[in-house]
Amino acid sequence: MTCISFVVGTRPQHIKLASLIRAFNSLGLEYNIIHTGQHYDYEMDGIFFEELGLPEPIAYLGVGSGSHGEQAGKIIIRIEKAYKEHHTRLAIIPGDTNSALASGLAAIKLGINVAHVEAGLRSRQPFMAEEINRVLLDHLSTLLFPPTTYAYMNLLKEGIDFSKVFLVGDVMYDNIVLFKNYIDKAVLPECVDGEYIYMTCHRAENVDYPDRLGSIVRAVESIARVYGYKIVFPVHPRTCKRLIKYGLLDRLSNNKSICMLKPVSYFTSLKLIKNAVVTLTDSGGVQKESFILGTPVVTMRSTTEWIETVEYGWNTLVGCSTHRIVKAVGYFINNKPESIDPAKFYGEGKASHRIARIIKDFLE
Numbered sequence: 001m002t003c004i005s006f007v008v009g010t011r012p013q014h015i016k017l018a019s020l021i022r023a024f025n026s027l028g029l030e031y032n033i034i035h036t037g038q039h040y041d042y043e044m045d046g047i048f049f050e051e052l053g054l055p056e057p058i059a060y061l062g063v064g065s066g067s068h069g070e071q072a073g074k075i076i077i078r079i080e081k082a083y084k085e086h087h088t089r090l091a092i093i094p095g096d097t098n099s100a101l102a103s104g105l106a107a108i109k110l111g112i113n114v115a116h117v118e119a120g121l122r123s124r125q126p127f128m129a130e131e132i133n134r135v136l137l138d139h140l141s142t143l144l145f146p147p148t149t150y151a152y153m154n155l156l157k158e159g160i161d162f163s164k165v166f167l168v169g170d171v172m173y174d175n176i177v178l179f180k181n182y183i184d185k186a187v188l189p190e191c192v193d194g195e196y197i198y199m200t201c202h203r204a205e206n207v208d209y210p211d212r213l214g215s216i217v218r219a220v221e222s223i224a225r226v227y228g229y230k231i232v233f234p235v236h237p238r239t240c241k242r243l244i245k246y247g248l249l250d251r252l253s254n255n256k257s258i259c260m261l262k263p264v265s266y267f268t269s270l271k272l273i274k275n276a277v278v279t280l281t282d283s284g285g286v287q288k289e290s291f292i293l294g295t296p297v298v299t300m301r302s303t304t305e306w307i308e309t310v311e312y313g314w315n316t317l318v319g320c321s322t323h324r325i326v327k328a329v330g331y332f333i334n335n336k337p338e339s340i341d342p343a344k345f346y347g348e349g350k351a352s353h354r355i356a357r358i359i360k361d362f363l364e
């Protein structure tokens, strides 16, 4: 009987599932997928199941959007039933979203073991939603899989028993190794016709405040004007809604140097990162992918969970100040950091296999 449930609900969680399920398949481990429904637009959800060949979820909780309390509350209520109905003994939960914390909390209350993939990441910003989620999830998990040495050390420093913690590497690095050929073959959007800056932006801390989002919009306009590069910008639905609300959308969409798109597929996103001159982002995943794919990255945050990207000179943290964003992008246009092999930071593409092996032993 299947007793392993992967729990996902958002774009980055779907993506993390890709290498994991392949590793589980290769060891003959049975599993099912529970989808909370936190992300539901085709471009944030279905596209990844199709492109990455993910199996159909056994349960779809349909929680959708709402306040943090609403989302978490609905997940806890609905996932209890799904865990019971499908006899879950171990919930494997990637990431740090509301879906991750709520599904972990519901599991542990039912006596179900929780395995946290991407454990130990810390931003040191105690009020950041993802920091709250990941700290609590780590402290209720039975098995913890940090992706980097830094994340591993964070867990030990917080007093988590080292026998529960396994430094395995990063499943998103596994994906890049696994899908290398697909990334190279991905079709790029029509507006990409020369050198460009790739941009993503969705953090609540940046886009939910008109002054901060306004500052970012001014930076993008300046980058296009001063450096003469096109900005390729797939827009997250949260950001799209805020740009409309604050009257900023037309300024960007009327600017011929800014190519605004619906969110793109995973392979397209990776190819856009790989071929960009510089990446400008506030995404956790995109920072790391830029580092791995050899594109310098300017991060519109004041801290990062992926310290190695900064330490080795590939990532500059600039917050949302117009001046600092423009200056940092200019620096990387003219200065390429020293090349480095990312495999050593992220587990040589074997993280998912290590996780599958440890879970097999655990269940036996």
Ligand code: UD1
Binding pocket: 010, 011, 012, 038, 039, 040, 041, 044, 065, 066, 096, 097, 098, 099, 129, 130, 202, 204, 236, 237, 238, 239, 241
């Ligand atoms: C969530 C995660 C964040 C992660 C991001 C990945 C939390 C607290 N945040 O942020 O850690 O980096 O996903 O992309 O869990 N919306 C749509 N369609 C969708 C999904 C969302 O229109 O399919 C809109 C809704 O207006 C919604 C808003 O986007 O209110 C925000 O969505 P939500 O899931 O609450 O958070 P994200 O910003 O996506």
Ligand code: UDP
Binding pocket: 011, 012, 015, 200, 202, 234, 235, 262, 263, 264, 265, 266, 267, 269, 270, 282, 283, 284, 285, 286, 289
């Ligand atoms: N991504 C994507 N399409 C896009 C933008 C990003 O497939 O239009 C991918 C990106 O390459 C990375 C992941 O989504 O693999 C990151 O997710 P996101 O930025 O939503 O969340 P975070 O990593 O910040 O939690």
